[in-house]
Amino acid sequence: MESKRVKAVIIGAGSAGLSAMRQIRKYTDEYVIIDNGKLGTKCARNGCMPSKALISVANGFHKRDILAEAGITGADKAAANIPQVLAHVRRLRDGFTNRMIEVTKELAGEKLIRAKAGIVSPDTVSAGDLTFKTDSIVIATGSRPRLPHGWEKLGSRLFTSDNIFEAENLPPRIAVIGMGTIGLELGQALSRLGIEISLFARKSFGQISDPEIKAAAFEILGRELNVNIGSDVSFDCDGDEVKVRNADTESTVDAVIAAMGVEPDIKDLGLENLGVDLDSRGMPSFDFRTMQVADLPVYIAGDANGSRPILHEAVDEGSIAGHNAVAESPEKFCRRVGLSVIFTHPQIAKAGLSFKEIKSRGISFVVGNEDFADQARARLEMEAHGQMNIYAESETARLIGAELVCPDGEHLAHVLALAINERKSVYDMLRMPFYHPTLAESLRAALLDAAGKLPDKGKKLNLGLCGSCPEKPLC
Numbered sequence: 071m072e073s074k075r076v077k078a079v080i081i082g083a084g085s086a087g088l089s090a091m092r093q094i095r096k097y098t099d100e101y102v103i104i105d106n107g108k109l110g111t112k113c114a115r116n117g118c119m120p121s122k123a124l125i126s127v128a129n130g131f132h133k134r135d136i137l138a139e140a141g142i143t144g145a146d147k148a149a150a151n152i153p154q155v156l157a158h159v160r161r162l163r164d165g166f167t168n169r170m171i172e173v174t175k176e177l178a179g180e181k182l183i184r185a186k187a188g189i190v191s192p193d194t195v196s197a198g199d200l201t202f203k204t205d206s207i208v209i210a211t212g213s214r215p216r217l218p219h220g221w222e223k224l225g226s227r228l229f230t231s232d233n234i235f236e237a238e239n240l241p242p243r244i245a246v247i248g249m250g251t252i253g254l255e256l257g258q259a260l261s262r263l264g265i266e267i268s269l270f271a272r273k274s275f276g277q278i279s280d281p282e283i284k285a286a287a288f289e290i291l292g293r294e295l296n297v298n299i300g301s302d303v304s305f306d307c308d309g310d311e312v313k314v315r316n317a318d319t320e321s322t323v324d325a326v327i328a329a330m331g332v333e334p335d336i337k338d339l340g341l342e343n344l345g346v347d348l349d350s351r352g353m354p355s356f357d358f359r360t361m362q363v364a365d366l367p368v369y370i371a372g373d374a375n376g377s378r379p380i381l382h383e384a385v386d387e388g389s390i391a392g393h394n395a396v397a398e399s400p401e402k403f404c405r406r407v408g409l410s411v412i413f414t415h416p417q418i419a420k421a422g423l424s425f426k427e428i429k430s431r432g433i434s435f436v437v438g439n440e441d442f443a444d445q446a447r448a449r450l451e452m453e454a455h456g457q458m459n460i461y462a463e464s465e466t467a468r469l470i471g472a473e474l475v476c477p478d479g480e481h482l483a484h485v486l487a488l489a490i491n492e493r494k495s496v497y498d499m500l501r502m503p504f505y506h507p508t509l510a511e512s513l514r515a516a517l518l519d520a521a522g523k524l525p526d527k528g529k530k531l532n533l534g535l536c537g538s539c540p541e542k543p544l545c
């Protein structure tokens with residue numbers, strides 16, 4: 071076996087691994103990046119991008135249902151050709167994937183080793199016929215769909231996010247197991263494209279903790295989706311059909327989409343050779359601010375650490391891990407304000423601290439609410455449903471979090487995340503202009519509602535919404 075000496079080994083050329091490489095190559099060219107799978111990143115190949123392409127087509131098609139109400143006739147004749155829709159999704163997906171492959175090859179050049187990596191010890195990594203002695207290791211191996219024991223028996227009738235975007239066609243009846251992010255996004259999109267979807271889950275809307283927002287999401291999405299929640303889900307194969315059931319319901323379907331979470335792809339990686347304790351999942355402890363594993367020169371980033379399996383966090387974590395892999399000593403980084411979006415229609419989103427986190431920290435806070443049933447722009451768009459709750463600390467009036475299910479939730483959540491990050495108060499935010507008629511005005515309504523519930527009952531608003539004039543005003 072040939073042995074080489076390097077300063078850093080990155081395992082995995084996905085979003086986190088590439089981000090780590092971008093940092094490492096600023097300081098040294100003595101590194102390698104090892105990947106044995108398809109290049110192009112999960113996000114582009116079978117994650118963010120194909121799922122959003124499918125959702126976009128499905129939402130466009132769904133509009134035909136409201137066009138007649140607005141006087142546009144004939145839209146009911148539109149049809150969704152599933153093989154053609156899937157081919158369109160793949161075409162768009164391939165564009166993103168091919169670009170990522172080019173970027174990977176351009177950036178990595180000969181440093182890219184195409185082999186399965188294994189950790190031999192904290193300073194040694196194997197890759198096929200090669201062994202690397204290294205000063206540091208970045209683990210960025212991503213995740214795989216979690217499949218509880220037994221579900222693999224479905225064979226070719228089983229889809230996960232790993233294979234669904236490769237399908238040439240889909241059968242007319244599908245059960246989706248799991249009502250988390252993937253289950254909701256794919257379940258609603260496929261249902262809108264005319265596939266008969268039955269959603270089964272033990273619990274719903276795991277990403278949302280505010281009971282009012284959860285209830286609103288459940289009510290709105292439940293209007294168009296067949297949702298079955300409660301006990302454990304089981305199945306039986308009956309010829310070409312599958313019978314899926316929980317305690318109350320049974321559905322006969324042609325295939326199943328398993329969307330029961332993801333688990334770090336760390337099987338057979340050799341983490342036991344690091345010489346540190348591993349938990350029941352086989353995961354070592356790591357520091358969320360340095361990405362360092364125990365006190366070793368080993369860093370773990372992205373979906374591989376099982377902490378925040380979303381794209382921008384994977385990229386941040388890769389960056390931190392890469393920085394620390396070549397630093398004198400590991401530096402602690404402040405992590406970004408929380409932000410997550412589920413691309414259902416309406417969208418479900420969260421910014422800053424969740425309702426549950428605020429409660430568990432014992433913070434005294436007020437909730438500002440907006441009901442989209444009466445929101446002017448939402449009514450014009452014929453999407454007048456949803457709820458937004460924003461949370462402000464009672465003592466300081468500072469915005470600290472928000473949970474929402476509403477039209478354009480992705481944009482509202484970004485504005486809220488910005489405000490929370492900049493430590494803005496309800497009053498600071500009310501100094502902003504809000505154009506009419508926009509969905510952004512919903513934020514103003516929620517802010518006014520919060521102001522009225524603060525200890526001073528919004529009295530500061532009497533000083534004038536814009537506040538006193540600074541020396542060099544922008545107005």
Ligand SMILES: Cc1cc2nc3c(=O)[nH]c(=O)nc-3n(C[C@H](O)[C@H](O)[C@H](O)COP(=O)(O)OP(=O)(O)OC[C@H]3O[C@@H](n4cnc5c(N)ncnc54)[C@H](O)[C@@H]3O)c2cc1C
Binds near residue numbers: 083084371372378
């Ligand atoms: C259907 C779906 C939709 C999603 N939508 C969104 C979204 O809208 N927004 C969002 O923010 N996030 C979304 N995500 C999550 C997002 O895609 C992931 O968080 C992100 O892509 C993870 O990046 P990563 O670098 O950790 O993993 P990856 O990109 O999977 O990279 C891991 C790499 O490691 C390699 N590897 C694994 N083991 C080894 C080994 N032993 N040796 C060598 N190489 C190895 C693999 O081949 C792979 O290339 C979605 C995920 C899914 C499944």
Ligand SMILES: NC(=O)c1ccc[n+]([C@@H]2O[C@H](COP(=O)([O-])OP(=O)(O)OC[C@H]3O[C@@H](n4cnc5c(N)ncnc54)[C@H](O)[C@@H]3O)[C@@H](O)[C@H]2O)c1
Binds near residue numbers: 302330
């Ligand atoms: N818009 C986005 O940002 C986006 C989109 C898709 C995926 N993702 C990422 O991908 C990850 C994986 O998504 P996911 O939807 O698979 O996971 P998830 O954790 O969001 O949801 C898993 C769901 O499966 C249910 N479940 C688990 N075991 C079950 C069982 N045995 N029987 C029935 N139900 C069961 C859970 O109760 C939960 O509702 C997410 O954590 C998310 O970060 C993000």
